[in-house]
Amino acid sequence: MNELMLKLRNLKVIFPAGEGIISAVEGIDLDILKGECVALVGESGCGKSVTSLAIMKLLNTPPALIRVDELKLDDEELKDYSDGKMQELRGKTLSMIFQDAMTALNPVMTIGKQIDEIYLRHNKMSRSEARRLTVRALELVGVPEAKSRANSFPHQLSGGMRQRVLIAMAFACMPKLIIADEPTTALDVTIQAQVLNVLSDMQKKHKVSLLLITHDLSVVANMADTVYVMYSGKIVEKASKRDLFTRPHHPYTEGLLGSVPRLSDEHHHFIQIPDSVPHPMFKPKGCYFHPRCRYATKECSEKMPPLEKIDHQREVRCFHPLNLGGKK
Template sequence: MSERVLDIRNLKVVFPNELGIIRAVEGIDLEIEKGKCVALVGESGCGKSVTSLASMKLLGNSGAIVRADKMELCGTDIRELSDKDMQDFRGKRISMIFQDALSALNPVMTIGKQLDEIFIRHFNVSKKEAKEHSIEALKLVGVPDPAVRYKAYPHELSGGMRQRVLIAMAFACNPDLIIADEPTTALDVTIQAQVLDLLSDLQKSHHKALLLITHDFSVVVHMADEICVMYSGKIVEKAPAKELFREPLHPYTKGLIGSVAKMEDKKGKFIQIPDSLPNPMNKPSGCYFHPRCACATEKCKTYMPPLRTLENGRQVRCWIQEEAHEP
C-alpha cells in the first residue's frame, strides 16, 4: 500500500493589510505519496511558494492567516504542533531547498559548520561525529574533495556547488518530504542539467517524496510524476506529467506549454499568453483566467468553474471542458 507523506485539504492563506485582503491561496488540495515527485507550476505571484511555506508552517511571522481542513505530514497533524515540536519536524521530517543558494547560506560560516549544525541539532552527536556525517553528505551530492570543501565559505564555491550544498543539507537528516522551491532558476543551463540529474537520482534512490516548485515546464517534465498547475491561488489543472504534456486541457496550461521555446521549433514567433496575472487584491469575477483566455464565454465571466474530475482521473477547472464532458 502506498504511504501518503503529505496530505493537505482545502488550504487557504490570506494576507490582510491596510488596503484590503490578499487571497494568496484559495483552497488547495495537495497529496504526495512516498517516492513520488509532485510539481507545482505557475507564474510568479500565483501562490505556489506560499503553499510550500504554509506546509512547513513558516508563515508564522508574516501576518498570514492559514486555514486548512486537514494538514497531515506522515500522519501527524501539523496544525496542532507547537513551534518547538515543529522545529524538530523541520529538517528531520521535512526540508526545503531554496532558489538562491547564495542568500540561503550564511556567508560568514563555512559550509561544513552549517552542515554540522543540522546533525548536532537533530541527532545530538559530538562535533567530531558531525564532521564525519557532513563530509559524507557532501560526498553524496558529488562535491569534489569534500574534506577540503568542508572548510570553504559559500562565496568560494560556484553557483552549482552551492546548490549541491543546499541539497546535501536537505537530505542530511533523511527527511520524508523535500520541498524544492525553484532549485535551478539561478543556474546556467549546463549546471542546471547537472543539478536536476542529481536531485532526481537522490529522490529515486532514497525513495523520497519531492514537491518541486517551478515556473518552467521544461524542468518538471522528466522529473515529476504528477503536475499541478496553479493560477492566481487556485489549482486549474492536475494530471500525471506525461498526460499533461500529451494533452493539456486548460487553456492556461496550453499557453504555458506553448510559450516554452523548444529545440524542434522553426524560426519565428512564440505562442504567448497576453497580459499578466490579476492583482491579488482585485481578482476578476468568474473564472480568474477569463480576461486572458482566448475561448472565454459569458459563463466564464460570471461563474467560477469547479475543479472537476474527469472519467480518466484528470482534474481540470474550466467550463469548456465541463461542457465537453457533460453526458
Template structure:
C-alpha cells in the same frame, strides 16, 4: 502507493495596507511516497506560499492560514506551534531555496552548516556529525570533501553552493524534500547537473519531492505528476503525460504555447494576453476568464469545479462540462504536443554537462 502528505482546502492570506491578499485559495493535493510532484505557474500564482505553509514558514502577522488541513504523519501541520514545527522542519520535511548564496551563512564554514542539523535533530556528537557531513558532500558530488568542508560559501561556485544546500537538506534523511525553483539562479548547463543529481538522490533516499518551478521544460525531466496553479488555485493536475499530451485547461494551453521547442525554431512564441488578477479583490467566477479567449458566459459568473478527465487527471474548466461546446487546443499547442510525442518527451534544459569549481 502510500500517501505521505494530504493538503485539504488550504487557504492563506496576507494583511497589507491595501487590503487582504488572498494568496492561496482552497488548494487540494496529495503527495505519495517516492514521487515528485511539480507545482507550476506564473509568478504570484501561490506556488511558494503553498509550500512555505507546509513548512510552517508563513510569517504571522501579516500572514495567516485561514483554514484547511496539512496532514502529515498523523498531524495537522497547520495547527502546530512553532516549537512543534521546529521538530519537523529540517528533520521530516526539508527545503531547498532558490538562491544558494542567501541560503548559506557566509560567516560559517560549510562543514559547520551541515553539522548543525545533524547535532540538533540526530543527536550526533561533533565527530560523528563531521564524518556524516563529509559523506553528504561526497554524495552530492563535491570532490575533496575532507578539505572543502573547512571552506566558506564564497569559495564555492554557484552550482557547488547549490549542491551544499542540497546536502544540508538531506542531512536528516527527510521524508519530504521541497525544492523552490532550485535551478533558477544557475546557468543552463549547471541546471542540468543539479536536476540529474536530484533524480539520482531521490532513487537512493526514496524521498518524496515537491518541485516548484515556472519552467515546464524542467518539469518534463523531473516530475511524475504536475499541478498547474493560477491565482492561488490549482486549475489542473495530472501525470506528466496527462499535462503534456492531453492538457485540458486553457491556462495550461497558454503555458505550453509559450514554451520554446527545438524543432520549431522559426515559430513565434504565443504569449498569454493580460496579467494575473488582483488577489485583494479576486474576480467572480473563473479567475482566468479575462485572459481566456475560450471563456464562456458562465466563467464570468461561477467558479468551475474540478472535473474528472481520468483517474489521474482533473481540471477546473467549464469546457469539460457535458453541455459545453467542443473546443480544442490552439494549433500552436497541438504542434508542441506532436513534437513531444515525436521525441518521446517534452523539451527540458540543455543536457550538456559543464564543469564546476
C-alpha cells in the same frame, strides 16, 4: 497502508493589505505519494511560495491568516503543532531547499560546519562522526574534493556548488518530504540542468517525496511524476506529467506549454498567453483566467468553474476543457 506522504486539504492564506486583503491561496488540495515528485507550476505571484511556506509552517502569522482543514505528513496532523514541535520536524522530517543559497546559508560559518550541525542536532554522535557524514553527503551531491571544500565559506563557492550544498543539507537527515522552491532559477542554464540532475538522482535513490516548485515547465518535464498547475491562488489542473504534456485540458496549461520550446515541434508554433496574472487584490469575477483566455465565453466571466475530476489522476477547473476526446 497509507501511501500518501502529504495530504493538504483546503489551504487558504490571506494577507491584510491596507483597506483590502490579498487572497494569496484560495483553498487548495495537494496530495504527494511516498517517493513521488510532485511539481507545483505557475507564473510569478500565483501563490507557490506561500503554499510551500504554509506547509512548512514558516509563514508569519500575522500578517498571514491561514486556514487549513488537513495538513498531514505521513498521517501525522501538523496543523495545530506548536512552533517548537515544528522546529523539531524541520530538518529532520520535513526540509526545504530555497532558491537563494546565499541567504539560506550562514555566511560566516563553513559549509562543513553547517552540515555537521544538522547531523549533531538530530542524532547522538561525535563531531568527527558528523564530519565523516558531511563529507560523504557532499560527495553524493558531486562536490569535488569534498573533504577540503567542507572548510570553505559559502562565498568561496560557485552558485551551482552552493545549491548542491543546500541539497546535501536537505537530505542530511533523510526527511520524509523535501520542498524545493525554484531551486535552480538563480543559476545558468547548463548548471541548472546539472543541479536538477543531482536533485532528481538523490530523490529517486532515497525514495524521498519531493514538492518541486517552479514557473518553468521544462524543469517539470525531466523530474515530476504529477503536476499541479496553479493560477491566481487556485489549482486549475492536476495531471500526470505525461498527460499534462500530451493533452493539457486547461487553456492556461496549454499556454504555459506553448512557451516551452519542443525539439519535436517542427513548426515552432508558439501559443502565447497575453497580458499577465491579475493583481491579487483585483481578481476578475468568474474564472480568474478568463480575461486572458482565447476560449472564454460569457459563462466564464460570470462564474468560477469548479475543479472537476476527469479520472482518478486528472482534475481541471474549466467550463471548456481542451483535448477531452469524448471524456467527461
